Structure formats: structure tokens, C-alpha cells
Amino acid sequence: MCIPNIKNAYENIVHACEKRLKELYPLGVPKEIAVRYKTELEWLEHSEFLDDFEIFRLLSEEGKKTSQYMTFRGMAPSSFLIYLLGYNRLNPLKAHYYCRKCGHLEVVNTHLFGIDLPKISCPVCNEELVGDGFNLPLESVWGTDGKKHISFDYNICSEFLPFAKRVIQKIYPENEVVSYGLMVGNPNNYRIDPAKLEVKHYGYVVLPKGRCLADYPEITTYLEDGEPCITSLCNTIEQYNLKRIMLMPLDTIEHLMQLQRKSGIYAHEIGINELRELTYYDLTNSKSMGVEEDRVFIHETPQNYHEMVKYNAMGHNSTFVVKHPLENSVDWYYEVKEKILNNADFQKYPCVTREDFFDYMVECGLDRPEAYKFSEIIRKGRSPREPEFDALSIPEELKNVAKMYAYVFPRAHCIEYLLMYARMAYYMKWDSRVYSSVINKK
Ligand SMILES: [Zn+2]
Ligand SMILES: [Zn+2]
Numbered sequence: 276m277c278i279p280n281i282k283n284a285y286e287n288i289v290h291a292c293e294k295r296l297k298e299l300y301p302l303g304v305p306k307e308i309a310v311r312y313k314t315e316l317e318w319l320e321h322s323e324f325l326d327d328f329e330i331f332r333l334l335s336e337e338g339k340k341t342s343q344y345m346t347f348r349g350m351a352p353s354s355f356l357i358y359l360l361g362y363n364r365l366n367p368l369k370a371h372y373y374c375r376k377c378g379h380l381e382v383v384n385t386h387l388f389g390i391d392l393p394k395i396s397c398p399v400c401n402e403e404l405v406g407d408g409f410n411l412p413l414e415s416v417w418g419t420d421g422k423k424h425i426s427f428d429y430n431i432c433s434e435f436l437p438f439a440k441r442v443i444q445k446i447y448p449e450n451e452v453v454s455y456g457l458m459v460g461n462p463n464n465y466r467i468d469p470a471k472l473e474v475k476h477y478g479y480v481v482l483p484k485g486r487c488l489a490d491y492p493e494i495t496t497y498l499e500d501g502e503p504c505i506t507s508l509c510n511t512i513e514q515y516n517l518k519r520i521m522l523m524p525l526d527t528i529e530h531l532m533q534l535q536r537k538s539g540i541y542a543h544e545i546g547i548n549e550l551r552e553l554t555y556y557d558l559t560n561s562k563s564m565g566v567e568e569d570r571v572f573i574h575e576t577p578q579n580y581h582e583m584v585k586y587n588a589m590g591h592n593s594t595f596v597v598k599h600p601l602e603n604s605v606d607w608y609y610e611v612k613e614k615i616l617n618n619a620d621f622q623k624y625p626c627v628t629r630e631d632f633f634d635y636m637v638e639c640g641l642d643r644p645e646a647y648k649f650s651e652i653i654r655k656g657r658s659p660r661e662p663e664f665d666a667l668s669i670p671e672e673l674k675n676v677a678k679m680y681a682y683v684f685p686r687a688h689c690i691e692y693l694l695m696y697a698r699m700a701y702y703m704k705w706d707s708r709v710y711s712s713v714i715n716k717k
Contacts, residue, residue, distance in 0.1 A: 278481050278518040281446055284329035285320055291332055292316070292359040299359075302378035308355075308368065311413060315356050318421025327427040330446065330520060332360045334429075337442045342541040343435045344531045346695060348523070349426040352687040353411035363543040365690055367411035372397075372404040386410075386634065390551045391579035407547060409690050412633055414647040416687075429478075432532040433524040436476065443479050443520060451482045455519055456496055456504035474498050478522035480505040480512065491515065527563050527695055533713045534702040542698055550697045555583060557700040562714065564696055565590060567600035570608045575616070584689050588627040589615070591684035593656070615679065620672035628686040629654040632677060639669040656681035 296304050296312070304312065319325055331351075338345055339362045351357050358364045370389040372381040377400040383392060392406030417423055431439070444452050456474040476498050482488070488495055488503055494515065496506045505517065512519045535542045555577045559569050564587075571586040589611055590600050596614045600607040615621050626632045629650045636646035649664055658664045658677040665674070703710040 277516050278447070278450065278483060281326045281329045284325050288319065288325075288328055288332060288356070288360065289316065292356060295359040300373070300378070301375060305373070305378070305380040307380065307382060311355050311368065312359075314413065315354060315417065318417050319356060322421060322425075324425045324427070327425065328356060328360065330443070331357065331427060333442050333446060334439055335361045337438050338362075338435060339543070341435075341438070342535060342543050343432060343438075344528050344535075344542045344695075344698075345435070346430045346525075346528070346691040348428040348430060348521075348688060348691075350416045350685055350687050351425055351427060352691055353413075353415035353685075354417070354425075355413075357416075363546060365409050365411075365687075365694060366407045366547075367687070368408040369410050370406055370408045372406055374400060374402050374404055376400050376402040387579060387581045388584075390547050391581050405548060405551070409686070410630070410634075411687050411690075412630060412643075412647075414633065414643060415630060415685065419644040419647055428521040429523065430525040430528055431522045432528045433476075434532065436478075436522060436524070439520070439522055440479055443481065447481050447518075449484050451487055452479050453482060453488050454478075454498060454502055454504035455480045455521065456498050456506050458496075458506065474504070474506065476502075476504070476524075478520050481518035481520070483516055527699065530563070530713055531695070531698060531702075534699075534710065537709050537713065538702060538705060540702070540705065545698050545701050549701055550694065551580075553697050553700050553704075557704060558583070558693075558696050561696060561700040561703045561710075563699040566604065567607055571611070574608060574612070580690075580693065583693055584686060585625060585627045587693055588684045588686075588689045591689065592627065592680060593682040594679045595656075595659070595681055596679050618676075618679075620675040621679075624670070624673045624676045626673075626676050627683070628689060629683045630686040632673075632683070635673055636669060639673065641667070641669065653677045653680060654683035654685075 319328060334345070352365055353367050355367055358366055366389070370383045370385050370387055370392060372383070372395060374397040377397060379397055379399045383406065388410060389406030389408035395404050396402070397404050416425060440452060454476055455478045457477045458472055458474050460472050474496055488505070491505060494505055494507045494511065495503055498504050509519070531542050555572050558564060559572050564572070567590040568587050571589055575586050577583045577586050593599055594615065597607070597610040603610070624635050626635060632653050633646050633650040636649060637643060641649070649667065652658055652661050652664055658680070664677070
């Protein structure tokens with residue numbers, strides 16, 4: 276007994292992507308971009324996550340009506356298809372300029388993101404060009420063969436939940452759709468206080484045809500308001516053949532939606548042209564970042580989005596050399612400064628995301644599948660115990676940096692966070708009084 280496949284999912288996705296490509300590239304899709312698109316499409320056709328792309332497409336269509344702000348918690352933003360299917364998603368291609376007037380594409384060989392690049396004149400037709408592209412490699416989301424596990428977990432504003440439910444009910448007309456709840460403690464503290472545990476409404480679960488909640492007493496619990504819901508983690512859900520769509524409300528997104536209503540400025544219309552004007556101190560002034568993120572920003576004064584990602588990711592990584600910020604909030608930054616930022620190997624190879632390792636290994640001559648394989652080993656903290664990694668012909672300094680890490684955060688998730696903070700900063704600069712009234716509830 277399984278959840279049925281969504282009819283025409285692939286065809287609908289292709290149709291939507293082609294339509295969007297025509298808007299983005301009115302003079303035809305440049306060859307480099309077409310290659311990425313075709314590869315992803317081929318993999319999608321046989322992917323076990325095809326339905327998740329289609330659900331994303333339909334949720335986006337619904338969300339766009341009320342300009343809902345939605346972000347992903349995993350690697351999905353690295354997909355070019357996700358960029359095409361959403362509205363105002365981040366562009367995952369390598370840093371580049373594209374001229375809409377004459378169709379000229381210029382891929383820039385840099386570690387910076389497109390948003391960090393200066394304006395230039397088109398070398399062909401002289402039109403003013405701005406950069407785009409957050410340099411998220413194909414492998415990040417698809418692996419080397421299109422078979423990598425892709426998680427589709429969303430952060431949303433809670434007001435979107437009932438709309439999402441209706442979308443899911445329309446997709447699965449013969450199945451019952453019930454709430455999904457997850458027991459969570461204080462997200463800012465490692466030590467769980469049983470008194471503060473709460474079952475939060477984190478999305479929906481689709482039940483197999485003919486089944487209802489009463490058939491799953493062992494994985495049923497209650498939300499705070501008494502509504503029964505399915506709980507338990509990803510693998511259990513899969514064992515029961517249930518389909519989970521995880522939609523986690525996030526405070527910052529609740530604030531963004533309130534700011535949207537109070538300002539009349541749609542959050543999704545704050546695009547990369549508006550965001551490129553913002554600086555690190557705008558982001559820290561918006562007070563939407565975590566304490567440790569904020570501290571690194573103030574001390575290190577990042578000069579562009581690429582550096583902001585670097586310093587933001589540090590608070591999400593775990594290393595063997597510095598204690599996790601949640602365990603050591605007082606001295607954390609100073610330890611990071613001494614043991615990581617000032618480390619000569621790190622200064623040569625400043626890797627803070629999995630993709631940084633991937634990029635540097637490719638630059639050092641590894642082929643892409645190999646670079647991907649070892650970036651996975653590094654991000655799981657296995658590089659110190661992997662003889663194969665030691666044997667690689669890459670610089671020792673790069674290996675030393677890798678061996679500092681017990682866990683490495685993905686670039687995509689980090690950029691999602693930063694663009695969210697940057698949009699908060701945009702609203703703050705637009706009207707600091709309205710902003711304060713929302714943030715401080717005054
Ligand atoms: Zn041009
Ligand atoms: Zn899973």
C-alpha cells in the first residue's frame with residue numbers, strides 16, 4: 276500500500292520550466308546553461324524525488340498568490356530546476372553576467388557570487404550588466420549520477436499551512452491528509468528541558484488510500500491545540516509508506532510576512548538588485564541573526580556576500596579544534612579566530628562549506644566526481660580517518676583544513692539564511708520604526 280505517483284508530474288515540470296526559460300532568456304538559452312538544464316531534467320525523469328519537485332511547483336504556485344516567503348532547509352536550492360519552478364529563488368549557476376538585450380553570457384572565474392560583482396557594460400552591445408549566480412554545483416543536489424537523496428523540507432510562515440494543506444489535498448484527492456507534529460525543545464539550547472518540550476505543527480502527512488489516523492496509534496500524538504497528528508522521524512515515516520511534507524514555521528519568516536503587510540513591499544520582489552546594496556552592518560543592525568553569527572560579522576566585517584557566507588557558515592559547522600558555539604558561547608569567536616581564522620592553512624584554503632572544498636579540489640586538479648566524493652567524506656568528519664583522502668595529490672594545507680572539520684554546512688542552506696536576513700535588513704532600512712514595531716512587538 277503506497278502513496279500514488281502524481282500524474283503528469285514530469286510533463287508539468289518541463290512545461291513550467293520551458294515557460295520560465297523563455298522569460299529569462301528571450302533570445303534563447305545560452306549553451307552552458309542549457310547543458311545544466313538538460314542534465315537535471317534527464318535525472319529528474321527517473322528520480323525518486325520527481326513528485327517532490329511537482330509538489331514544490333504547486334506549493335510555489337499557491338504561495339505566489341499571497342507572496343509567501345518559503346525557504347529550503349537542505350540542498351534543493353542548488354537545483355537549477357528549483358530556480359525555474361519557484362518565484363524569486365536564488366540562481367544556483369556559477370557567477371555570471373547575462374545580457375537580455377543581445378543574449379551575451381559571460382561566466383566569471385571567481386570564488387565570489389554574482390551579487391558581489393561590479394556592474395559592467397556588455398562587451399557586445401554596451402548595455403549595463405549586473406552579476407548573478409551563487410555558484411552551487413550540480414553535484415550538491417544530484418550527486419554524480421542524479422541518485423542522491425534530496426530533502427524537501429521547508430521553512431515557511433505559519434499562515435501558509437492551511438493553504439499548503441489544500442494544495443496537498445488537491446494533489447492526493449483519494450488520500451487523507453493529516454497534520455504532522457514534531458516534539459521540539461528550545462532550539463537555542465543543546466540541553467533539553469522536558470518542561471519546555473512542545474509538539475509543533477510542522478506540515479502534513481499523506482496517508483495511503485483507505486487509511487485514517489486511527490490506523491496509526493503508535494505514531495500519533497497531539498499538537499498544542501489538541502489536534503491529533505502523526506509524529507516520528509523520516510525513516511519511520513518511510514517504513515509506514517507515508518508521505519511527509521515538512522513545513523516548519525520560522526520566526527524570521529513570520530516577521531518578514533508582517534513587514535510585507537505593513538510596508539506594502541512584497542518580500543519576493545526584493546530581488547538581488549536591491550539586496551546587493553546591503554552591507555554586513557545592515558544585516559547585523561536588523562538583529563535577525565543568531566548571536567554567534569552576529570559576533571563574527573562585527574569582528575570580521577565581511578566585505579561581500581561571499582564573505583558573509585564564510586562567516587555565517589562557521590556558526591553552523593562543527594570542528595575538532597573549537598567547541599560548538601552553543602556549548603561555548605562566551606569565548607567561541609576568540610577560539611575560532613585563534614584556531615581557524617588565523618591558521619595559515621585556512622588562510623590559504625578558506626573552506627567553510629562543503630562546496631568550498633569541492634571548488635578547491637577541482638581547482639587542484641581532481642575530476643568533479645572525485646572532488647564530490649571527498650567533499651562528502653570531509654563534510655561527515657571522516658577525512659582524518661580515510662587513508663584514501665591522505666593519498667590524494669592535493670596540497671597538504673588543504674588536507675589539514677579538511678581534517679579540522681567534524682561537520683560542514685552546505686552553501687545552499689547558508690545562502691538561504693543570508694538572503695532572508697538581507698531582506699529583513701532591507702525592510703529595516705526602508706522604515707526603521709515599522710521594523711522595530713514588528714521585531715520588538717511595540
Ligand atoms: Zn549585450
Ligand atoms: Zn528520507
